[in-house]
Amino acid sequence: MRIYFTFEPRLELREPLVEEFPQVDFVFESSLSTEELQKADVLVTYGEDLNEDILQYATKLKWIFVASAGVEKMPAQAIADREILVSNVRGIHKTPMAESMLAHILAIKRALPWMYEQQKKSEWSKKGKQTELRDSTALILGPGAIGSEVGRLLQAFGVATIGCNRSGKEAPYMDVMVSFDKLLEALPKADIVISVLPKTTETTHLWNEEHFKVMKNNAIFMNFGRGNLVDEKVLIQAIKADEIGYAVLDVFEQEPLAANSPLWTLPNVIVSPHISSHSSRYVERSLNIFKPSLIKWLNGDIDLENIMDLSRGY
Amino acid sequence: MRIYFTFEPRLELREPLVEEFPQVDFVFESSLSTEELQKADVLVTYGEDLNEDILQYATKLKWIFVASAGVEKMPAQAIADREILVSNVRGIHKTPMAESMLAHILAIKRALPWMYEQQKKSEWSKKGKQTELRDSTALILGPGAIGSEVGRLLQAFGVATIGCNRSGKEAPYMDVMVSFDKLLEALPKADIVISVLPKTTETTHLWNEEHFKVMKNNAIFMNFGRGNLVDEKVLIQAIKADEIGYAVLDVFEQEPLAANSPLWTLPNVIVSPHISSHSSRYVERSLNIFKPSLIKWLNGDIDLENIMDLSRGY
Incomplete structure (x- = not known):
């Protein structure tokens, strides 16, 4: 052998x-x-x-x-x-990816990007805008192995989870399930939206202007599935219009992301260069x-x- | 009324x-x-x-x-x-503090400080040193309400928890308990050490050179209790000698931390200006x-x- x-x-x-x-x-x-x-x-x-x-x-x-x-x-x-x-x-991939997602969410909630900048200035300041993850609501688009793992961890933090897939059929660690055609109704409840959808004809530009408009304006939008989910121009417009609070992006329409993309420099955008699964x-x-x-x-x-x-x- | x-x-x-x-x-x-x-x-x-x-x-x-x-x-x-x-x-305090601790731990494991720096340079790089929290071992000094809450969350991430208090008596969400006088024996197992000990005569300089020397040299040392736990000169020496991998400090011997303290600028030190409970x-x-x-x-x-x-x- x-x-x-x-x-x-x-x-x-x-x-x-x-x-x-x-x-x-x-x-x-x-x-x-x-x-x-x-x-x-x-x-x-x-x-x-x-x-x-x-x-x-x-x-x-x-x-x-x-x-x-x-x-x-x-x-x-x-x-x-x-x-x-x-x-x-x-x-x-589910363990490193779910850990990456929780890392980003908690870093934002507990103001780590701000804290790191203060440290560079050797500045003792308590003015960071820190809040809590507990009692938030997360909507997970595509709760398969990875989405369910992030759902499991979020639930441990006291987060309510809404899963969203084509049929609305049950998925592990989702408190509630909705189907794609009920997404717009469920979105206003979400403090965090996470997509782990694969690339298919059905998921291409599944997300549009309207979805951003109904989101809470302090919510976090995370794309850890594939870049085809949303037209990046639409995403950039939603961020510029303050329709959402934060975008954390592991995937992009074109990878590598062009050096002149506004996503690199927009405030409240985190660019993760498709490495959320690396370990x-x-x-x-x-x-x-x-x-x-x-x-x-x-x-x-x-x-x-x-x-x-x-x-x-x- | x-x-x-x-x-x-x-x-x-x-x-x-x-x-x-x-x-x-x-x-x-x-x-x-x-x-x-x-x-x-x-x-x-x-x-x-x-x-x-x-x-x-x-x-x-x-x-x-x-x-x-x-x-x-x-x-x-x-x-x-x-x-x-x-x-x-x-x-x-237990919810915001435990969320802060997990935020710091996951940010380090998933290389967020590095990722943020890459983004500032609009640089698409996959070379971050990312690892996983799962299957690590954490030692929690003083597993009371806050320490047990962080233990509960760590366990959800598949982390083994060792609690350490004076008597070694049981505490919630600790897989194993050891007493203070067995601390040196338990430390070599720990990938993460978290102190949430209060300030008492007993805890003042409870931690010394020897404790750092027996730690894994890639372990994270976190003080979220009180600054009296360890002489800062000893801590700084341990970091400089690469005896530990990272230090995350929410508390200090003198607060605010002096602007000329080496802790602000040492690599692999995170200064959290005693705000881990803020929310x-x-x-x-x-x-x-x-x-x-x-x-x-x-x-x-x-x-x-x-x-x-x-x-x-x-």
């Missing part, structure tokens, strides 16, 4: 893996070589180094473990034709998902966690 | 109060006048406007509601002699504690919440 990693986990992560599975030959390289691919039974990859041509070398390959959530760049048909099992690290613990978390699957695999059990149907893209 | 406030809640807080209690004559002033004090049955004060001389005018006074946690400045003996009941807003919702929260007590009082029930024994100071 030969397992080929096309990235190199840190030594302190590699060593326990090798020790735990003495029956496995592990190969760790910093990129993919066709020579090693030919010999591999299992491939562990971030999913961006495969294409149809390269896959022809993978004559022994039976399982690809993708240490990433997306598979847009993988040769789906070729993998399916060869009956190679693919599993991924679905759900790995120094990413590889560690991936291996924690990989290991139980590897144990199953070695026992001949192919009912692995997070098996993907590449033809459907998830 | 005449209730005299020596501060003026905002109109939107005053009006519902007056409406809810039509049988009460409310007087709201921005400071204390002896003339009004003479007529008052109940006094609502921040507790800093009373002294023995002024109290002589309070001939009808039966209850003082102190919208503050401390009573150091009140004429304890004179109040006791007149058999005036005193109650306060104990516990009111725009403070008066609202105080009135939420006041109202149930007022209902009891009007019914002749003097078993109010948070009755204070002034001779003991709490």
Whole structure:
């Protein structure tokens, strides 16, 4: 059994893996070589180094473990034709992303951006506009794994959660659910609006002028889904017109965000350069998902966690 | 029944109060006048406007509601002699303080100070050193109302909590308890150390060089109790020697912190100018504690919440 990693986990992560599975030959390289691919039974990859041509070398390959959530760049048909099992690290982003969202929300509520500026001036001032998160209401657009995790944390802070999805059907850690077509009615209650919606034709410009107009003018608007949700011109106009209190943006229509975008300099806008899911613990978390699957695999059990149907893209 | 406030809640807080209690004559002033004090049955004060001389005018006074946690400045003996009941807003600080602590911790873990600086340069960079709070261990020195509230929130983030008090006796939301004399043994496990200890002779310089030396060198040290805990020279030395990763300080040996203190400018130090409890919702929260007590009082029930024994100071 030969397992080929096309990235190199840190030594302190590699060593326990090798020790735990003495029956496995592990190969760790910093990129993919066709020579090693030919010999591999299992491939562990971030999913961006495969294409149809390269896959022809993978004559022994039976399982690809993708240490990433997306598979847009993988040769789906070729993998399916060869009956190679693919599993991924679905759900790995929820912890760092939910922590990022809470970090931004609490930083705003407790006036940390102001506090950091005071410190630079060595100025002892108690005049920051601090308020509390408790007893707020948050509306979460797209309460899947990530949205529910942020809902769970918000509830721990005493926040009421309203989930919003297409059908309005129940989701974990949402006190109330509404469907997309009831969004405008629910929005005036929200102190925080968080979108974690994926990019689909349905979500493109789902959010428009009217949505900003019905929001509380001190509410926080957070887009941690995809930049297609709202036309940035509309967003910028709403911020300039003080229709909302704060915007925290992890995603943008065009990434990287152009250096001359007004979003960089508008007051009460936080630009997070699509890094809300980044974490120094990413590889560690991936291996924690990989290991139980590897144990199953070695026992001949192919009912692995997070098996993907590449033809459907998830 | 005449209730005299020596501060003026905002109109939107005053009006519902007056409406809810039509049988009460409310007087709201921005400071204390002896003339009004003479007529008052109940006094609502921040507790800093009373002294023995002024109290002589309070001939009808039966209850003082102190919208503050401390009573150091009140004429304890004179109040006791007149058999005036005193109650306060104990516990009111726990929500804003715990939210402040989580804000600071998450901001550091998710690299917000770095992100804000990048934004000022309109620089799209993904190179921030972001990590996760989940699976960390926090040691909480003095897990009372505030420490337990921060413990509760940390546990929701998947953090293991170690409480530390004099006796080592159980406290809410602490996975493990240790006594002060076992502190040095427990410290090497902690990724975050939070002190919310009060100022007593026992806590003065309870923390010394040795404590910093046994800490993980990437751990966060947070003092949200009192500045007497550690000699600031020792703290500064530990930071300079990279014995800890971050210090977040809400309290100092001398407040305000001198403009020339190295703490303002040392990297990886956050100076919070003793405002972790501040909140725009403070008066609202105080009135939420006041109202149930007022209902009891009007019914002749003097078993109010948070009755204070002034001779003991709490």
